[in-house]
Amino acid sequence: MSRDIQVRAREPEDAADIAELLNQPQAVWGTLQTPFTSVDERRKRMAALPAGHTNFVGVIEGKVVGTLGMNRLEARRAHVGTFGMAVHDAYAGRGVGTALMSAAVQQADKWLNLKRVELTVWTDNLRAIALYERFGFEREGVLRNYAWRDGAYVDALTMARLRP
Template identity: 35%
Template sequence: MDFSEKPVLTGDKTVLRPFTVEDADVMWEIVNDPEVVRFTFEPTTELSLDRLRSWYGVRTADPDRLDLAVTDRATGELVGEVVLYAWDPSARSCTFRTLLGPRGRGRGLGSEATRLVVGHAFEQVGLHRVELEVYADNPRARRVYEKAGFVVEGVRREAALRDGVWVDEVLMAVLDHEWRRTEATQGTGEPRLHTP
């Protein structure tokens, strides 16, 4: 299995759906938010609206990654993204990343979106492992990942120079059997899957 199917995942607070070219304008605002820039991009990253339009215009074509827009279920507003990438079929693993703009923070949308897409990776795609990297000075993201069952596997000490300060990168992962245990304890239920 791979990420050829681009599902719509529906939770209580969020709907995760495939991106469209039209999402680029809102994502342009989101990726320029100072907190998103601080915790997501390398300092040398150069983005433009045209580059984002072409990026989001082809996200639904890649079978080796899954990029989904995070939307507020109540309003339909696009608030961020979740991404599964660096798929390794032989190890049945991939890497996860997410980012949320200011209107998506502090309401549990990121926690639910993380659980929905990681659940999809294990339950529908059949992965064994999902990993991520998070800056050590981003405790909010770490809490979200820990609630979803991710555990710290190591620290890359002073791995990034951010605004003149050396920052550690924390390596985290969750395995399929750990995911099942976390879901059973939290009782969050199954995500409702819809195909576009």
């Protein structure tokens, strides 16, 4: 991890940077978000998150350039967490995703006692899949025509990491 990347909790004042980040073409391509979402809408979504949601941001030189939200499930799946993340297009490849993943795995293992962390990722997002595999996530299955993205249905890969 690069020393110039700070990982911290997301704050309400991060909404503008997060809106910019999630409106980037590659960042929005890799998520279930839609482009052209306003700062006000991001603020509303951030305020409406359920209890048990942990949010991290990756910061370089005071600017939020990555975000990762992890949600602990409930009841009989209280041992499971799910997450989604994105990195600003201009900062991709600089270690932001690695820094966020490291923080999330530590939070899941050392503080939340999660046995399983699961995610979905587009089958054509090879860079993200490689990152998740470096952190111990394994491929579990393909969800065909999972979502509509950029004018076509796309498949998603389910992946999970079981705490050793």
